[in-house]
Amino acid sequence: MKALQVISLSKTYENGNSFAEVLDNINLSIHPKEFVSIIGSSGSGKTTLLNIISGLESPTLGKVFINETDFWELDDEERTKFRLKNIGFIFQNYNLIPVISVLENIILPAKLDRRKIDINEVLEIAKILGIDDKLYQMPNLLSGGQQQRVAIARTLYTRPAIVLADEPTGNLDSKSSDNVIKLMKNMSEKFGQTMIIVTHDDKVAKVADRVIQIEDGKIVNDGK
Numbered sequence: 582m583k584a585l586q587v588i589s590l591s592k593t594y595e596n597g598n599s600f601a602e603v604l605d606n607i608n609l610s611i612h613p614k615e616f617v618s619i620i621g622s623s624g625s626g627k628t629t630l631l632n633i634i635s636g637l638e639s640p641t642l643g644k645v646f647i648n649e650t651d652f653w654e655l656d657d658e659e660r661t662k663f664r665l666k667n668i669g670f671i672f673q674n675y676n677l678i679p680v681i682s683v684l685e686n687i688i689l690p691a692k693l694d695r696r697k698i699d700i701n702e703v704l705e706i707a708k709i710l711g712i713d714d715k716l717y718q719m720p721n722l723l724s725g726g727q728q729q730r731v732a733i734a735r736t737l738y739t740r741p742a743i744v745l746a747d748e749p750t751g752n753l754d755s756k757s758s759d760n761v762i763k764l765m766k767n768m769s770e771k772f773g774q775t776m777i778i779v780t781h782d783d784k785v786a787k788v789a790d791r792v793i794q795i796e797d798g799k800i801v802n803d804g805k
């Protein structure tokens with residue numbers, strides 16, 4: 582079984598009369614529990630690939646299978662439900678809900694999924710990320726790096742089969758980013774989660790099972 586399979590995926594943006602081919606015939610397969618990092622120059626198409634895998638943007642051509650489900654063949658409602666159950670996304674902008682506390686933000690997706698909340702587990706994750714003293718604050722009172730760690734805690738606590746992260750350590754100091762990487766690696770080993778991380782951070786690439794390199798919308802090295 583594959584956690585993710587991308588087949589002949591292309592993405593072209595059309596602006597008036599001009600076309601930009603941002604992804605060109607991407608083929609990729611990733612196994613459950615793999616900890617994969619995606620690297621490449623700025624503008625090479627990394628975020629676009631992640632957005633298509635996560636359902637935020639549609640492909641121009643090609644297919645995405647997630648846990649053997651043909652993701653883009655689902656209708657909008659099915660795709661939303663499927664995403665909620667299977668995919669976690671750590672965005673570059675944190676998408677925290679401003680009117681509820683940090684704790685409520687972290688546990689919201691699990692609550693929506695009707696999971697019993699284990700407060701000790703939330704605390705354990707928050708401690709490792711150094712935000713355990715912020716749980717009862719509102720997110721907008723936190724620094725950018727702290728908000729980023731709340732978003733990471735939320736995704737990890739939700740425990741989706743696949744975690745997609747776009748520069749999760751981009752806004753963090755070196756100690757916090759070490760902790761984030763270690764935590765993601767541990768969670769992946771403990772719960773069998775597949776982690777796919779777009780990064781410019783050498784440290785992430787170093788602990789990854791596999792490093793995939795994209796240039797000009799093409800995979801130039803699939804790390805195998």
Ligand SMILES: Nc1ncnc2c1ncn2[C@@H]1O[C@H](COP(=O)(O)OP(=O)(O)OP(=O)(O)O)[C@@H](O)[C@H]1O
Pocket residue numbers: 594595596601603621622623624625626627628629630
């Ligand atoms: N909506 C859009 N319309 C037109 N072009 C776009 C659109 N979104 C992205 N692009 C272009 O697609 C290319 C790839 O962008 P993408 O954000 O995927 O790159 P990236 O590798 O993630 O870059 P970075 O490392 O800087 O975040 C860029 O040249 C960008 O300008």
